[in-house]
């Protein structure tokens with residue numbers, strides 16, 4: 543009894559400590575805005591990069607990072623434009639892009655996403671209902687703001703099954719969502735409709751529609767160009783080849799992890815997608 547009670551107390555303490563740490567981590571986060579064109583900005587903080595478009599009659603923002611950062615993000619956008627935020631687009635359902643949805647929705651911002659994003663968010667009991675997308679689409683959607691429109695296009699089964707790439711009007715800028723992790727092994731969410739071949743195909747499809755000068759806001763990493771994105775595609779193709787060769791030689795998934803990739807890919811590993819996790823994704 544006593545042991546059980548102590549265990550419970552330490553579990554509660556651990557939980558409280560974790561929450562406090564999460565909050566103080568947020569307190570340390572600074573939202574930085576970078577202007578990319580007359581009306582387009584990129585905001586970085588913690589989580590997926592945010593895109594901001596200043597339209598004729600309001601601001602369209604792409605992704606919302608975490609709830610605990612909503613006030614700082616609002617303040618950063620208020621410095622860019624005195625117009626109200628009208629629309630928030632989610633590039634996909636992951637928490638580091640959608641946790642802040644409810645905070646903006648409560649201020650009257652419309653949340654727009656692919657229909658699979660709404661389905662996945664609604665299935666998550668912990669997700670604040672007020673942050674659920676109210677406007678959903680399947681293949682493509684134009685978010686009109688006066689005479690111009692932000693174009694959203696869905697790409698099936700890549701990072702997840704609800705990925706959207708965003709084209710900003712009258713500027714050569716796009717937001718790639720998590721189809722783009724800069725110089726890191728990407729997260730391909732196999733449990734949520736993600737697919738390695740689909741990821742490659744989708745990136746190549748987007749790349750065919752942009753040019754060498756296009757500024758690309760990646761889901762994670764700094765502002766990039768097409769050549770940076772191609773480097774990611776080439777890495778995926780080359781590491782997949784290495785893992786497929788091991789599989790054909792009869793190595794099990796664990797044996798492939800133990801053998802590892804060739805040294806040239808070591809710099810692509812990071813705390814979330816380690817070499818082990820990347821090999822397991824490719825093997826599956």
Ligand SMILES: [Zn+2]
Pocket residue numbers: 634636701720729
């Ligand atoms: Zn993601």
